[in-house]
Amino acid sequence: MMNSVVEREDIQGRINEIGQADILVGVPSYNNARSIGHVVRAVQAGLAKYFPDRKTVLVNSDGGSKDGTMDVVHTTTIDDFHSILLSHRVESFSKIAIPYHGIPGKGSAFRTIFEIAQALNVKACAVVDSDLRSITPEWIELLITPVMRDGYDYVAPLYHRHKYDGTITNSIVYPLTRALYGKNVRQPIGGDFGFSGKLAGFYLTKDVWETDVARYGIDIWMTTTAIANDFRVCQAFLGAKIHDAKDPGADLSAMLYQVVGATFDLMEEYQSMWKRVSANEAVPVFGFTYEVGLEPVGVNIQRMIDKFTLGAQELAGVWRSILPAETLRFLKRLAHAAPEKFRMPDEIWVDTIYNFALAAHRNALNKEHLLKSLTPLYIGRTASFVIEAWDSSGPEVEEKIDTLCGVYEKFKPSFADRWT
Amino acid sequence: MNFLQRIIIEPFESCYEKFLTFMPNLLTSLALLIIGIVLGGVLRIVFLKIFRAVKLDRAAKRVGLFEMLARGGIKDSFSAFVARLVGWFVVFTFAVVAVQTLKIPTVENLLDRFFLYLPNVFTAVVILLFGYLFGNFFGRAALIASVNAGLRQSGMVGRFVKITIFILSVTMAMEQLGIGRDTVLIAFAIIFGGIVLALAIAFGLGGKDVARNYLKRNISSDDKEDDGTRDDIDPL
Numbered sequence: 035m036m037n038s039v040v041e042r043e044d045i046q047g048r049i050n051e052i053g054q055a056d057i058l059v060g061v062p063s064y065n066n067a068r069s070i071g072h073v074v075r076a077v078q079a080g081l082a083k084y085f086p087d088r089k090t091v092l093v094n095s096d097g098g099s100k101d102g103t104m105d106v107v108h109t110t111t112i113d114d115f116h117s118i119l120l121s122h123r124v125e126s127f128s129k130i131a132i133p134y135h136g137i138p139g140k141g142s143a144f145r146t147i148f149e150i151a152q153a154l155n156v157k158a159c160a161v162v163d164s165d166l167r168s169i170t171p172e173w174i175e176l177l178i179t180p181v182m183r184d185g186y187d188y189v190a191p192l193y194h195r196h197k198y199d200g201t202i203t204n205s206i207v208y209p210l211t212r213a214l215y216g217k218n219v220r221q222p223i224g225g226d227f228g229f230s231g232k233l234a235g236f237y238l239t240k241d242v243w244e245t246d247v248a249r250y251g252i253d254i255w256m257t258t259t260a261i262a263n264d265f266r267v268c269q270a271f272l273g274a275k276i277h278d279a280k281d282p283g284a285d286l287s288a289m290l291y292q293v294v295g296a297t298f299d300l301m302e303e304y305q306s307m308w309k310r311v312s313a314n315e316a317v318p319v320f321g322f323t324y325e326v327g328l329e330p331v332g333v334n335i336q337r338m339i340d341k342f343t344l345g346a347q348e349l350a351g352v353w354r355s356i357l358p359a360e361t362l363r364f365l366k367r368l369a370h371a372a373p374e375k376f377r378m379p380d381e382i383w384v385d386t387i388y389n390f391a392l393a394a395h396r397n398a399l400n401k402e403h404l405l406k407s408l409t410p411l412y413i414g415r416t417a418s419f420v421i422e423a424w425d426s427s428g429p430e431v432e433e434k435i436d437t438l439c440g441v442y443e444k445f446k447p448s449f450a451d452r453w454t
Numbered sequence: 455m456n457f458l459q460r461i462i463i464e465p466f467e468s469c470y471e472k473f474l475t476f477m478p479n480l481l482t483s484l485a486l487l488i489i490g491i492v493l494g495g496v497l498r499i500v501f502l503k504i505f506r507a508v509k510l511d512r513a514a515k516r517v518g519l520f521e522m523l524a525r526g527g528i529k530d531s532f533s534a535f536v537a538r539l540v541g542w543f544v545v546f547t548f549a550v551v552a553v554q555t556l557k558i559p560t561v562e563n564l565l566d567r568f569f570l571y572l573p574n575v576f577t578a579v580v581i582l583l584f585g586y587l588f589g590n591f592f593g594r595a596a597l598i599a600s601v602n603a604g605l606r607q608s609g610m611v612g613r614f615v616k617i618t619i620f621i622l623s624v625t626m627a628m629e630q631l632g633i634g635r636d637t638v639l640i641a642f643a644i645i646f647g648g649i650v651l652a653l654a655i656a657f658g659l660g661g662k663d664v665a666r667n668y669l670k671r672n673i674s675s676d677d678k679e680d681d682g683t684r685d686d687i688d689p690l
Contacts, residue, residue, distance in 0.1 A: 195688075198687050199687060200688065201687055202690055203690060225690065250690070253690075286689060287598075287599075287602040293690070331687055333687060340604070341601075341602075344601055344604065344606065344608065345601050347609075348597060348608045349597070349598065349601055352594065352598070396512070397512065397513075397516050398515065398516060400594075402595075403594055403595060407598050407601075409598075409601075410602070
């Protein structure tokens with residue numbers, strides 16, 4: 035097992051220097067020199083403006099950036115506080131920028147942040163992505179205050195996003211989390227969270243750092259762990275989420291595999307809990323909700339349909355051991371449908387996801403093969419959703435997602451019965 | 455009288471003596487064979503129960519062994535198949551011991567040679583089995599990866615990987631058995647080298663435009679063009 039980052043001499047020295055802190059904000063990064071300066075300034079301003087009497091720390095946990103990301107963190111500072119502050123800062127603000135160890139990924143970066151939070155005995159933490167362009171100092175207040183003032187342990191973000199963004203969230207993770215665990219957390223893998231020092235310590239008791247949790251699985255793992263272990267959960271409305279375009283070379287199937295794999299692993303761990311849940315409840319929301327303008331998102335529907343069709347032609351043999359014959363027949367027919375008639379109904383999609391979960395539970399196939407073979411189906415579902423939502427407004431799209439959640443909830447009892 | 459003794463009685467006496475010497479061996483041999491058959495049957499049932507208890511069929515399905523048996527026309531479950539193999543192995547072992555008990559020099563000599571060769575057969579079977587499993591595994595991995603990459607020839611890529619690994623294992627198995635050692639190796643090297651060369655030429659000629667576009671896109675200092683066909687959807 036990997037040693038804790040706080041055992042490193044240089045980090046130990048820095049922690050001894052700081053001693054103890056009240057609030058810690060973590061920023062995981064990898065080659066984000068272009069955007070991280072803005073994030074660091076927003077964090078620093080937020081801490082100075084809303085928590086002037088608290089001792090605060092910013093931790094940049096870096097994955098070995100080659101573009102000078104850590105240098106940007108070290109050199110970025112706010113010279114003129116007058117434009118944003120009402121009062122002068124009293125308590126100290128420190129920065130730690132270190133490369134994390136372990137499996138390269140967001141989860142490993144978070145682990146380092148949790149370890150430093152525990153070593154500094156902080157009361158509240160927040161983590162924000164380093165590629166954010168829409169972050170403001172208010173985000174820090176919104177993510178930290180529910181923990182510091184109201185005793186919440188976990189603050190999930192709530193954003194306004196483009197109707198086509200967050201497709202893994204909208205079609206799989208959100209409805210599944212809501213149906214299984216009964217908590218209506220709209221952005222369970224949003225990436226920007228607030229949490230108590232107690233919860234950070236709890237996360238560190240779990241031995242998951244060699245799994246998909248060390249990569250993109252970290253977000254759903256944090257949310258589900260908080261919900262399933264009865265920590266107090268709320269949401270904070272942060273406005274719009276706008277960030278740098280994702281690396282076009284990023285492998286979608288690897289991302290899907292890590293997120294869905296972590297979700298299915300959590301279903302194993304908390305099966306006794308989710309089987310008992312039969313209804314869902316709203317989660318309190320902090321922050322003033324308002325409408326925001328969003329950047330347009332480019333989509334290529336034909337390319338999505340082509341990828342689904344290719345999958346339906348070539349992967350039918352793999353899907354045969356996962357999906358019922360009726361669903362398989364529908365997918366084959368869909369592969370021959372004209373683009374304007376291309377629709378994957380909610381029932382088929384939910385049945386597909388539940389059957390993939392059961393196949394993972396029964397070890398029907400190598401896990402990586404199983405989950406990566408889901409990619410064409412997910413792309414097909416996304417294409418269908420984009421076509422359906424083409425003329426829909428944001429609230430109308432939310433209604434569609436709510437309907438999908440209803441189907442997940444309706445199918446849950448029969449799914450739970452088959453989960454033996 | 456002497457003549458009669460030498461021509462008829464002595465050979466009969468000799469034959470009778472040999473028969474008397476051979477008879478216990480034959481009976482022992484038959485007894486061993488019967489014990490082997492009974493023990494084989496009992497062990498088959500015992501192993502079947504053990505395999506079912508440890509859910510061997512589920513594991514076999516996962517790694518593709520179930521599929522392999524089905525393709526080979528075997529309708530049994532994997533547990534039943536392996537239990538049957540165990541049973542037959544016991545019967546076979548007892549049969550060999552039974553034959554040795556007969557103490558017939560020619561048979562003994564043949565058995566010695568057979569036993570010296572047997573490890574090679576066993577190793578070859580294991581190589582073939584692993585070749586089949588690895589071929590299936592990596593073939594499926596290549597198929598899924600190429601489908602996700604949007605390759606039109608995904609099926610061909612998957613089959614190519616699967617067949618190449620299986621052919622490699624057949625070559626290794628034949629080498630282990632000492633069958634056409636050099637011929638098989640050279641044939642494999644020629645075929646494999648030929649395929650790789652053909653693919654290299656095909657990719658080189660067919661993919662030059664793709665390579666040029668890729669380099670232009672990634673090395674050129676100009677901003678990337680948006681031709682309206684890009685996907686900007688953030689999946690998370």
